[in-house]
Amino acid sequence: MVGEHLIRNAFQKRFGGPGALYAAPGRVNLIGEHTDYNLGYVLPGAIDRAITLEIRPNGTKQFTVVSLDYNEEVTFTADGNKLQQHWANYVLGVVMEFLSRCFPVQGFDAVFAGDIPLGGGLSSSAALESAFAFAINDMGQFGVSRLELAQIGQSAEHKYAGVRCGIMDQFASLHGEKNQLLKLDCRSLEYELVPFNLPGYRVVLLDTQVKHSLAASEYNVRRAQCETGVAILQKYNSEIKSLRDADLAMLEACRAQMDTTVFLRCQYVVEENIRLLHAVDHLKKNDIGAFGREMFLSHEGLQHKYAVSCAELDLLVETARRLPGVAGARMMGGGFGGCTINVVAEESHEDFIRQTGEAFETQVGKKPLVYDVTIADGARRLR
Numbered sequence: 001m002v003g004e005h006l007i008r009n010a011f012q013k014r015f016g017g018p019g020a021l022y023a024a025p026g027r028v029n030l031i032g033e034h035t036d037y038n039l040g041y042v043l044p045g046a047i048d049r050a051i052t053l054e055i056r057p058n059g060t061k062q063f064t065v066v067s068l069d070y071n072e073e074v075t076f077t078a079d080g081n082k083l084q085q086h087w088a089n090y091v092l093g094v095v096m097e098f099l100s101r102c103f104p105v106q107g108f109d110a111v112f113a114g115d116i117p118l119g120g121g122l123s124s125s126a127a128l129e130s131a132f133a134f135a136i137n138d139m140g141q142f143g144v145s146r147l148e149l150a151q152i153g154q155s156a157e158h159k160y161a162g163v164r165c166g167i168m169d170q171f172a173s174l175h176g177e178k179n180q181l182l183k184l185d186c187r188s189l190e191y192e193l194v195p196f197n198l199p200g201y202r203v204v205l206l207d208t209q210v211k212h213s214l215a216a217s218e219y220n221v222r223r224a225q226c227e228t229g230v231a232i233l234q235k236y237n238s239e240i241k242s243l244r245d246a247d248l249a250m251l252e253a254c255r256a257q258m259d260t261t262v263f264l265r266c267q268y269v270v271e272e273n274i275r276l277l278h279a280v281d282h283l284k285k286n287d288i289g290a291f292g293r294e295m296f297l298s299h300e301g302l303q304h305k306y307a308v309s310c311a312e313l314d315l316l317v318e319t320a321r322r323l324p325g326v327a328g329a330r331m332m333g334g335g336f337g338g339c340t341i342n343v344v345a346e347e348s349h350e351d352f353i354r355q356t357g358e359a360f361e362t363q364v365g366k367k368p369l370v371y372d373v374t375i376a377d378g379a380r381r382l383r
């Protein structure tokens with residue numbers, strides 16, 4: 001995490017005196033990708049990289065926010081007008097969502113910084129939303145639950161960033177617990193903690209550093225394709241409200257009515273939910289090999305049926321697949337760039353980094369960035 005003193009010094013220098021200090025982490029997702037907005041299952045965990053935020057009410061109607069990472073300061077009022085700096089829109093969005101729920105948010109001064117790689121698919125934006133949502137709720141003593149704080153962040157993302165994301169990222173940032181994955185049912189919004197303390201294994205992220213501009217637009221296209229699929233399934237069975245309610249036999253029965261692309265998208269989602277349930281069973285039995293195989297299958301589905309991978313991600317997963325000591329690997333998050341997530345045996349770690357690095361450099365011309373992460377606690381007040 002970013003050193004507290006860095007934030008403290010910057011806050012002191014800009015606003016004088018201390019405020020309250022909060023942190024909200026990024027997340028990884030072990031399996032269950034593009035399932036959240038289809039009301040299926042996801043298996044994320046919060047990580048030991050976070051946004052740290054110092055904040056204090058200023059007794060005005062203005063919000064002044066300093067991003068140390070972007071070296072920018074923005075002042076806005078809650079009129080809902082979008083701001084030039086894209087990062088500031090996440091903060092504006094969260095403020096507006098509280099107001100639209102009739103919580104009287106007061107003006108504040110804030111300084112934040114983070115060590116979640118931006119655009120790496122580790123949900124730095126959800127962490128930013130969650131940090132502000134958590135802090136605003138705590139300062140105002142509004143008594144909003146962590147689940148509703150996640151929904152506030154999600155709506156902010158929909159309305160102010162234009163991505164119709166699911167609930168996974170904000171949920172994980174707010175509900176994370178050390179060494180526990182969250183098996184979240186995105187239909188009931190109930191979740192189960194699944195212990196994730198793999199002796200002898202590490203979670204390693206390889207960042208392609210690819211940021212395809214496609215990501216946001218294609219994300220919304222995938223959502224729309226799933227909705228098209230659901231509309232066709234509904235004609236067959238009116239009980240089906242989302243892909244979560246469909247099984248493979250139902251899909252097969254509607255295959256002729258669907259165009260091939262829509263069919264493949266839906267098939268991937270239904271299969272991914274099944275894979276996740278199997279993966280959780282394997283984890284509970286400590287069968288890391290079987291767990292990892294579900295991860296590889298998840299990647300294949302994302303690559304061929306959901307079509308959200310890219311050459312750089314595929315290269316890393318294919319290289320990982322051939323290496324000893326790699327239990328599982330897959331692309332993670334929305335896709336079209338960002339990171340792969342790898343479960344790697346401790347003793348193979350060094351070799352894994354070297355070999356994937358060399359393969360990537362040969363093809364892409366540079367090394368992927370490497371992040372070793374552990375599963376950590378969710379949003380909290382630090383001081």
Ligand code: GLA
Nearest residue numbers: 033034165166167168333334
């Ligand atoms: C992004 C979204 C999430 C989820 C993933 C794909 O991270 O913010 O809601 O849909 O993509 O699983």
